[in-house]
Amino acid sequence: MTDSTTTYTGPERVFSGVQPTGALHLGNYLGALKKFALLQHDMECIYCIVDLHAITVFQDPKTLADQTRHIAAAYLASGVDPAKALVYNQSAVRAHTELAWYFNCVARTGWVNRMTQFKDKVGKNAEKASVGLYTYPVLQAADILAFKATHVPVGEDQKQHLELSRDIAQKFNNDFGVPNFFPHPKPLIDGPGAKVMSLRDGTKKMSKSDPSDASRINLTDDADAIAKKIRKAKTDTGDVPATMKELEGRPDIANLVGIYAALANISEKDVLAQHAGSQFGPFKAALADVAVEAMAPITDLMSRYLADPDELDRILSKAGDKAAEIADPIVADVRKIIGFRGA
Structure with missing residues (x-):
């Protein structure tokens, strides 16, 4: 559906996110975090700890905040500079959830039904999965487009979701007669050395969910x-x-x-x-x-970062405020475009 001839003239901006579930490992560093640190020198970068995505499956409320800090510490320890890039937690910026609802009304069920990752995760237990797990690619689109991000670092398993983001952007622009309002975000594909496999089985990706x-x-x-x-x-x-x-x-x-x-x-x-x-x-x-x-x-x-949770919270809060300053006006424009009274 995506029209590659559409030209977006806004600023170039990178968006990516990591779930606060499990301990990050060498594969995450080489495949994502190292790249994030390099990108911050060339483009405006927004890096999110996607705690809203994490709760598509149950998370212990007693540990979720600490898990979020752990991911923040990993970003920073890997070279992401909070003076150059934003590192914040998703739930601190309400634009994510508000735009996700609007996009739920733009996206088509057939598009979401084609998302293979949901089928891979739930197998035969689809009826027991949360609605959030089913629709989280739509939230992912909102994550990206709430900032009008133009580039997204992705692996092979996320390329389909990014294509959905592009389709949603295209349909919104077409439905409401606002050409080029949302960009069609482009993938930044993993480069050499980015795919790290398990030390116990070279045919499987290194994973934080591996029991070993x-x-x-x-x-x-x-x-x-x-x-x-x-x-x-x-x-x-x-x-x-x-x-x-x-x-x-x-x-x-x-x-x-x-x-x-x-x-x-x-x-x-x-x-x-x-x-x-x-x-x-x-x-x-x-x-x-x-x-x-x-x-x-x-x-x-x-x-050192994990030993100072107050400093991590300060960094996250400051970045969350800055992220909201970018996203809130974009979502306010969306409300006006849709035609809500008082928008």
Whole structure:
């Protein structure tokens, strides 16, 4: 449905969000947080802790606030500067929920029915899932368009949701005769080194929901924990291959090579050139050294931020106020466009 010829002339703006559920890990850092820190130097960036999305499944009220602070600490420890980018929690800005309702009335049920991620999550238990889980791609569209964001960092699993955001923007603009009011946000696709797999199974993504803590490197893991997990990471038989061609079909060692390259800021070819023919023991030791060196500053900053929840709350509140200053006038314009009395 999206019309690629539509031209939006507003400012370029990045929006992205992370749910406050579970501990963030190396995959989150390389796939998202590191990129977020780089983007802030080139574009206006708004980074949200999407606590409204989190409650599509039950969250313990006693821990939700701390989980939110944990994600904020991860953003900041990964290099996101609150003086350059906004880091706030979604529920602090009412524009998200208000615009989501308007978009619920714009989006078509057929569009939402096509969202494969809902089907993947609920399986045969769709009737027991919350309505929020079903409609959360519409809230996601509101998250993005409440700020008229033009670019969204996404992985493969979120590209369909971003396309829905584009369709909603297009239909709103068409329905109400306001060409180019909402932009059609563009994806910023994950780059090299962004896809990190489980240390226990190189065919599965590293996940904070994996029951095995050994499957991931948490951003709060100390040097000993990081080294131990890498030593125990799954490999196959043989040694480190010499070429990328030889790496094909070997997901476990390919994962470790990819992690090495991303953390050392070199190519996978360079990693293979340095370690071709090496046994896995020495290679893992070298990878552990690289990982500890790269992650230690992040772990240290995480610990310092988490030890000062009042400072995290101050940063979140200040950014939430600034986010509302951007989103509230946009949603006020939406009310006028729709035709609400007194808008």
